[in-house]
Amino acid sequence: MHRTDGTRSLAGLLALWGATRLVLLLAVFKVYVFPGPDVTSDVLVIYQGWYEVLRTGTFPLDDVTWQYPPAAALPILSPALLSFLDYAHAFFVLALVADLAVLALLLGTGTRPGRTVRGARVWVAGVPLLGPTVYARYDVMVTAVAVAALIAGTRRPRLMGALAGFGALLKVWPALLLIGAVRRRAWAAAAVTAGVLTTLFALAMPGAFAFLTFQRDRGTEVESLGALVFHVARHFGWDGQVLLNYGSVEFLGPYVDAVSTGALALTGIAFGWLLLWRMTATRFLPHTLADAAFVAVLMFTTTSRVISPQYMVWLVGLAAVCLCFRRTGMRVPAALVLSASCVTMLEFPLWFSHVVASDPLGVTLLFVRNGLLVLATLVAARRLWRTTVARPRPGTPRGSAGEREGASHADADPQGLPDAADPPGLPDADPRGGPLSGARRGLTSRASRGAG
Structure with missing residues (x-):
């Protein structure tokens, strides 16, 4: 009965994915015209323009809208794989394939012992x-690359590092995936992958680093947190x-410029906290x-000078990976x-149009959206700190041998065992960071033998 219920639940999830993605495809294929500005113009005009330049063997050196690392050329060129479709339609189909790949990854890890398919549900709905x-x-x-990297991280640190390094050359932010990596192999693989790919792009195509100048000169985008200052100021005579x-x-x-500098300062503070x-x-x-x-x-998203709508895809994907783990503290932030x-x-x-006009509706929407992101950031940071920064035992200096031993026992799945290796009802680790008790070690040993 349990297996039957699980099969029905999975079938329902796949059906929901298919139905919602069909609606998205109908919108980008313009079978159904979605209200508001044409969201496909970036693909039809900007991406396709870059595609024509990249095919000649150079980056778009004279286009200030090219603000991406060199490996971004790969997804821009990818519609050539579907040469039987025009550029835009091929791009939309490949985006659907990437979406499906994320779902497959989340289902694959969510059906492992001790995990949950809740992460897949977050992706399907988000x-x-x-x-x-x-x-x-x-x-x-x-x-999709970032999700694959995180899922590989607890068992295959080198693969995780390679994927994170590749992702960083696609759009920089996947480099942040390494912040919680405890294995040097992950960092080394990321550095080697990024170094090799960067060298290849620099040698093969002129202008691989032109994006750095274009990105530096950006201002304050109307949807960002800092933009709220000017949305309000426009009602008081800001010209x-x-x-x-x-x-x-x-x-x-x-x-x-002052607000943009303030945003950079907030990003610096966030980096310092990390x-x-x-x-x-x-x-x-x-x-x-x-x-x-x-x-x-x-x-880094919340404090950025730019919070474009597509940035939310990153957060939905990472939230989905977190919720594949039963004991994550990220349910509320997700x-x-x-x-x-x-x-x-x-x-x-x-x-x-209301956002651009800074009218009450537009300003309210931005206050709510950005307020939710700020709240999610603060709650997530607090929970991460409380679950990972252990309080030392009285009289035990931080960094003592006992604390280091406790940290090593709580390492990120060092043997590649699923969460089921932790018996139900027991804490993840000694809350003081000390060595595990003898009873816990015995139970864990028996559970590990059972999992094997």
């Missing part, structure tokens, strides 16, 4: 909340403008790698991200 924008950007392809600049709709005018966490954390459990990656990407995704579709594309 993607359509963002509307057709998901299939009209290459971010879903990057997210700046809203213009298409560097490929996005940005504020230009007095004090914009470094502090990494130096003080002592308990690395099987879900810590995914939890830490989710927190890091949340921090729910907040899903709520923010729904509001994101309302502000873009549905009512983007």
